[in-house]
Amino acid sequence: MFVNSLCGGWYDEETTLERDEFNAVFAAHYTRVLRYVQRRVDDRGAAEEIAAETFLVAWSKRGHVEITVPWLYGTAANKIGDHYRRSQRKRAAEAALARRAEEAPEEVSPLDRLALTSAINVLTAKEREVVMLTYWERLPAKQVAEVVGGSEASIWVTLTRARTKMREHLHDFPHPATEGGDHALR
Known part of the structure; x- marks a missing residue:
């Protein structure tokens, strides 16, 4: 042994x-x-x-x-x-989220990053996690459901609500990148 x-x-x-x-x-x-x-x-x-x-x-x-x-x-x-x-470091988690937005691909302008970070910050913690796993980690809904707990259907509902919140926020965001171009949130 x-x-x-x-x-x-x-x-x-x-x-x-x-x-x-x-x-x-x-x-x-x-x-x-x-x-x-x-x-x-x-x-x-x-x-x-x-x-x-x-x-x-x-x-x-x-x-x-x-x-x-x-x-x-x-x-x-x-x-x-x-x-x-x-x-109990909630602020540290929000700072990490902001850093991830800063690490976005080079073709994204600083104003677009600001708009995206602002839109992500209107989401609940669960909505943010679902959005990040779906778009950043590129996991399918079934695997996202396994990660966060819940059904695949609940992930689709959460993702739909999150995209709606982000779309509404971006619609109000005063930047040319949001004019007629919220295709990533559909």
Whole structure:
């Protein structure tokens, strides 16, 4: 027997295959999960901790659930929520959202970024998460539902409401980019 330092438990040789399979999942998805967390958490160290905690949960659930990217994102989202509840850093989360808008592609003008950031800020936290997972992470509605919890239909309803709010906000936003060009929100 030996101690696995990552998962903190005792294992015998019968679990070698299980460990190898888990290590393959970890190697394939850790960077993606870490990036997901880093886009939502300011502190790099905290992001790495949350990503590691996500895989600790995955290890503890192995054999009971299928470890997929949407499942990992959902677990990471829960760990991120735990982090923000413990630290009560709502302002830091809003700053991270603003930074993501600043990291938009170069072809987006500063005024368009301002308009988009302003429109995203009118959304509830759940609406923002659904919009970000749909458009930033490019997950289909079914996988978004797995991440945030709920049905695929509820994700479509949330996405429709969020786009309507953003469209109305952009309609009132005094900038040429919104004139006749809200095609991204349809």
